[in-house]
Amino acid sequence: MKEKLLIGIDFGSDSVRAVLVNENGENLATAVSFYPRWKEKMYCNAAGNLFRQHPLDYLESMTAVLLQVLENQDRSAVAGIGVDSTGSTPCAVNADGVPLALLPEFSGNPNAMFILWKDHTAVAEAEKITLTAKNSPVDYTMYCGGSYSSEWFWAKYLHILKEDVSIRRACRGFVENCDWITSLLAGVPVKAGRCAAGHKALWHASWGGLPPEEFFTAVDPLLAGRRGELYTDTFTADIPVGKLSAQWAEKLGLSTDVVIAGGVLDAHAGAVGTGIKPGELVKVFGTSTCDMLVTPSLDRCIPGICGQVDGSIVPGMIGLEAGQSAFGDIYAWFKNVISYGGEVSMEKLSAEAALLPDNEIISLDWMNGRRTPDANNSLTGAIFGLNLGASAPMIFKSLVESTVFGAKRIVDRFVAEGIGIEKIIAVGGIAGKSPYIMQLCADVLDMPIKVSAAAQSCALGSAMLAAAAAGVHENIAVAMQKMHAGYAVEYLPDKSKKEMFRKKYERYLQLGKLWETEIMKHYRQ
Numbered sequence: 001m002k003e004k005l006l007i008g009i010d011f012g013s014d015s016v017r018a019v020l021v022n023e024n025g026e027n028l029a030t031a032v033s034f035y036p037r038w039k040e041k042m043y044c045n046a047a048g049n050l051f052r053q054h055p056l057d058y059l060e061s062m063t064a065v066l067l068q069v070l071e072n073q074d075r076s077a078v079a080g081i082g083v084d085s086t087g088s089t090p091c092a093v094n095a096d097g098v099p100l101a102l103l104p105e106f107s108g109n110p111n112a113m114f115i116l117w118k119d120h121t122a123v124a125e126a127e128k129i130t131l132t133a134k135n136s137p138v139d140y141t142m143y144c145g146g147s148y149s150s151e152w153f154w155a156k157y158l159h160i161l162k163e164d165v166s167i168r169r170a171c172r173g174f175v176e177n178c179d180w181i182t183s184l185l186a187g188v189p190v191k192a193g194r195c196a197a198g199h200k201a202l203w204h205a206s207w208g209g210l211p212p213e214e215f216f217t218a219v220d221p222l223l224a225g226r227r228g229e230l231y232t233d234t235f236t237a238d239i240p241v242g243k244l245s246a247q248w249a250e251k252l253g254l255s256t257d258v259v260i261a262g263g264v265l266d267a268h269a270g271a272v273g274t275g276i277k278p279g280e281l282v283k284v285f286g287t288s289t290c291d292m293l294v295t296p297s298l299d300r301c302i303p304g305i306c307g308q309v310d311g312s313i314v315p316g317m318i319g320l321e322a323g324q325s326a327f328g329d330i331y332a333w334f335k336n337v338i339s340y341g342g343e344v345s346m347e348k349l350s351a352e353a354a355l356l357p358d359n360e361i362i363s364l365d366w367m368n369g370r371r372t373p374d375a376n377n378s379l380t381g382a383i384f385g386l387n388l389g390a391s392a393p394m395i396f397k398s399l400v401e402s403t404v405f406g407a408k409r410i411v412d413r414f415v416a417e418g419i420g421i422e423k424i425i426a427v428g429g430i431a432g433k434s435p436y437i438m439q440l441c442a443d444v445l446d447m448p449i450k451v452s453a454a455a456q457s458c459a460l461g462s463a464m465l466a467a468a469a470a471g472v473h474e475n476i477a478v479a480m481q482k483m484h485a486g487y488a489v490e491y492l493p494d495k496s497k498k499e500m501f502r503k504k505y506e507r508y509l510q511l512g513k514l515w516e517t518e519i520m521k522h523y524r525q
């Protein structure tokens with residue numbers, strides 16, 4: 001029989017990536033396309049924490065990468081397509097499920113566009129959702145760490161309803177990017193993915209889906225009726241949304257028998273791409289980070305994380321998510337600052353930082369707020385211990401250490417809650433490009449770190465889910481086993497640095513507590 005081919009599409013913060021693989025996971029083609037409008041910094045205001053993306057960026061870039069990976073390939077062998085995206089990255093849609101920014105009257109309105117995960121314009125709304133949940137008969141935040149984030153679905157929805165009357169009148173629903181793309185490719189109404197709904201939109205089977213109408217009206221009367229425009233049931237990503245529509249089949253030269261798998265968040269797909277198992281923490285290193293774990297069962301709620309959802313990563317297991325709101329973004333910020341007088345080489349900066357002895361400069365990695373543990377998107381970053389002898393490599397070293405200390409806080413929280421971590425697997429751009437940062441992670445976490453051999457683990461994970469949805473493999477467990485790419489390199493901790501980093505980490509925690517509980521209060525006044 002002819003070997004089946006699978007496509008995985010990964011919508012990242014800056015670009016969309018696609019891979020074409022065979023049923024054994026062998027990569028046949030890869031393509032990357034950067035979002036043109038986003039690249040020009042359109043519809044964004046970093047100082048105001050506003051980050052919007054036009055749906056045309058997604059459509060144009062997706063079409064480009066799909067045509068690239070299919071070039072000179074046997075298109076008749078393609079059996080399935082899987083899609084993941086950043087999240088929560090939702091958008092207001094009309095009654096036909098069309099993003100409002102695709103309508104002429106809203107084409108230049110940022111509130112009609114997809115609200116990128118790192119958009120923090122909805123801090124006040126998130127706080128109101130958390131407060132309302134704490135005063136409800138049921139705490140609807142119990143399965144998402146105990147507090148709601150401005151990065152998530154309902155906070156963003158309420159924010160644009162409050163801010164923009166024109167959107168309020170035209171909007172007939174709110175949809176995550178991964179769910180919109182899958183429905184678009186299949187030409188069917190949106191089928192809500194369990195992953196985004198459970199981790200970002202307060203969906204849980206124990207209260208019958210989304211929280212009840214009275215909860216949302218208690219948060220704000222503007223949410224009245226909005227729940228009813230959405231969904232009750234959700235689906236794991238190995239369940240087909242449908243098959244490729246005739247329109248997209250013609251555009252791509254594919255069959256209408258191609259199965260479209262359910263939408264999933266990018267980090268969760270990345271964990272699938274590594275073949276995640278219980279006891280393995282998969283850390284996706286990018287502009288931000290996401291930490292993924294799976295466990296067969298869990299009889300309690302883990303405080304301060306981004307959620308625990310049945311089937312969100314691997315169907316049949318509880319998926320646990322945590323992460324940092326900024327990681328690579330902090331390095332990019334520092335490069336932009338010191339590049340004011342001319343271009344700076346990050347490779348040179350990393351090499352010089354790696355050779356430096358320990359110093360007293362300590363930074364806090366909250367430049368885009370804190371996701372976990374214990375979400376607080378009002379926080380800002382800080383750098384302590386500067387003097388006239390401080391150099392760019394010294395400051396960069398402290399920033400890198402701060403992001404790794406933030407990673408350790410997450411590991412410590414899981415361990416303290418009895419979630420065993422036996423192995424750390426790294427994926428994402430930074431994992432493959434920066435030995436300095438990966439070695440520092442191994443040293444600070446005092447654990448070996450294996451880097452996935454797949455250059456595009458998230459896209460590969462989506463392809464695995466497509467293989468399960470299309471019946472190329474019996475289920476996702478078999479797909480992960482047969483399509484897993486293995487590891488490229490392993491970083492072992494330098495035990496001679498353990499005590500030094502322990503002491504510095506303690507100072508990081510002390511300064512963080514002081515900054516959050518005392519200084520920020522006065523700073524905001």
